[in-house]
Amino acid sequence: MNELFDLHHRKALVTGSSRGLGAATAVMLASHGVDVVVTFRNDEQGARAVADQVRSFGRDALVVQVDLGEEASVDTLMDQVEDSWGALDIVVANAAATTFRPLYKAERRHLERTYAISVYGFHQLVTRALPMMLNAGRGRIVAVSGADTGTWIPGHGLLAGAKAAMESMVRYLGCELGSKNITTVGISPGWIDGDSIQQMLGPLHEFAMDLERETHPMRLAATPEQVAQAVVMLCTDAAALVNGNTIVADGAGVFAFCGRYSKVASQLAAAKIESLIGVDAPALPE
Ligand SMILES: NC(=O)c1ccc[n+]([C@@H]2O[C@H](COP(=O)([O-])OP(=O)(O)OC[C@H]3O[C@@H](n4cnc5c(N)ncnc54)[C@H](OP(=O)(O)O)[C@@H]3O)[C@@H](O)[C@H]2O)c1
Known part of the structure; x- marks a missing residue:
């Protein structure tokens, strides 16, 4: 294998790897020869199952609980990595948690908690x-x-x-650390058809994912494994020049949104016309 694509014997920390994209990334990294720190917040069982999959590829796995919103907890995680391995080549800052509500209804404590995890926690990890x-x-x-x-x-x-x-910190880190052979990249997925979306959408989940498959430019609802492939690709030395940027890995799903919306809206309009006048509406252009 061209060594630019070879990740064997690297050591990675993947936050939020008890489920979803983090779990898929941890397993895929292991399948490429990487030892992985699997972290969880509540789901220890999920994290242990992911670690078992990592080990099934003959790789080493550490399982550590962390609350990224708590400074002392992040320190404990990183102390453990230092004591156990003393080395780390890759950090995938994947975990996130928030309160979903209109911004104008959010309270200071909601901002503090969300930012503690994704801003302060990210900075401390780095x-x-x-x-x-x-x-x-x-x-x-x-x-x-x-x-x-x-x-x-x-x-x-x-x-x-x-x-x-x-994303802003990604740009700055890219400039500050590039000369030390430490590169930083952001990745922006679209919908990921995993546990969190299922929980968020509840009974609407199947309908929403069918709509995704019907209207997405690539006719798919991306799985955690598909997005993890892009994350793993970005971890290789071959992708080093992708530094200080956040790249979109959504199959053009978000860019296409206006056209996708128009298509669904015109189909709804056609159905409405049919029901009102009782005849077939003219066929829609593809
Ligand atoms: N899902 C999507 O459609 C989508 C789309 C675009 C971007 N993203 C981003 O992709 C990433 C992964 O999303 P996902 O849907 O796969 O996530 P997910 O299924 O909700 O999983 C979140 C992970 O983060 C961990 N976690 C939650 N709060 C934490 C905290 N305070 N400290 C440390 N770990 C914590 C969870 O641990 P436990 O389960 O053990 O508690 C879990 O492992 C997130 O950054 C998300 O914003 C997701």
Whole structure:
């Protein structure tokens, strides 16, 4: 294998890897020869199951509980990584949590908690990982952002602000650390058809994912594994020049939104016309 694409024997920390995109990323990194720190907040069982999958590839796994919103908890995590491995090549800052509500109804404590996890927690992860990356002579930081920084998603104002700050830090870290062979990249997925979306949408989940598959330019609802492929690709040395940027990995799903919306709206309008006048509405252009 071309060594630019070879991740064997690297060591990665993936936050929020008890489920969803973090879990898929941890397993996919392991399948490429990477040892992984699997972290969880509440779901220890989920994290242990992911660690078992990591080990099934012959790789080492550490399982650590962390609350990224608590400074002492992040310190405990990083102390444990230092004591156990003393080295870290890759940090995937994936975990996030927020309260979904209109921004104008949010209270200061909601902002503080969301920002504590995605802004302060992210910064602390990076600063604590830095000595280990400097020792290794290389490092890759991947920050998981979201479409809400560039487009309105109802109820996402708190998270969007925190992720926008994260994207800004990605740009600065890219400039500050590039000369030390430590590069930073953000990744912005679209919908990910995983547990969190299922919980958020409840009974609407199947309907929403069918709509996604019907209207997405690639006719799909992206799985955690599909997004994890892009994360793992960004972890390779081959992607080093993608530094100080947040790249969109959504199959053009968000860019296409206006056209997708128009298509669904015109189909609804056609159905309405049919029901009103009782004849077939003219066929819609593809
Ligand atoms: N889902 C989407 O459609 C979508 C779209 C665009 C971007 N994203 C971004 O992609 C990332 C992963 O999303 P996901 O849907 O896969 O996530 P998810 O299923 O909600 O999982 C979140 C993970 O973060 C952990 N976590 C939650 N609060 C934490 C805290 N305070 N400290 C440390 N860890 C904490 C959870 O741990 P426990 O389960 O153990 O408590 C879990 O492992 C997030 O950054 C999200 O904003 C998601």
